[in-house]
Structures are given as C-alpha cells and as structure tokens.
Amino acid sequence: MIVCHCRVVTDRAVAAAVREGARSLAAVCRSTGAGQDCGSCVFSLKRLVCEHRPELSEVDVAAS
Structure with missing residues (x-):
C-alpha cells in the first residue's frame, strides 16, 4: 500500500527501512x-514505525 503519495513510498519500503536500521520516524x-513534501503521511508513517519497532516508546518516535 502506498503510504506517501508525494514520493510514492510503500509500507513495504518503510518496513525495509526499519529492518535496515532506521530507529526513528525521522530516520525512516x-x-x-x-x-518530506506535504506531510500528510506522517501519522501513518509513525504508526508503521511503532508497529515494526514496538520497543520504541511513543516519546522516542514523536521526538524524532
């Protein structure tokens, strides 16, 4: 599924970024x-990062 329509980034690309070491929303x-364009996907990205990195707290993800 496409998460970021501006840059055509899929949920699989986000999961791959987390697997490859992206430890925060900013890193993803x-x-x-x-x-990085309109920003409407940020909440969906945050949810995906939390799903793939449950050990990160909401504070860690929000602070990034």
Whole structure:
C-alpha cells in the first residue's frame, strides 16, 4: 500500500527501512523520502514505525 503519495513510498519500503536500521520516524523519512513534501503521511508513517519497532516508546518516535 502506498503510504506517501508525494514520493510514492510503500509500507513495504518503510518496513525495509526499519529492518535496515532506521530507529526513528525521522530516520525512516530520511531513508525513504516519505514525509518530506506535504506531510500528510506522517501519522501513518509513525504508526508503521511503532508497529515494526514496538520497543520504541511513543516519546522516542514523536521526538524524532
């Protein structure tokens, strides 16, 4: 499923970025390019990062 329509980033690309070491929302955005234009996908990205990195607290993800 496409998460970021501006940069055509899929949920699979986000999961791959997390698997490859992206430990924060900001790191996923830098790695995939998502969330850098209009920003409407940021909440969906945050949810995906939390799903793939449950050990991160909401504070860790929000602070990034």
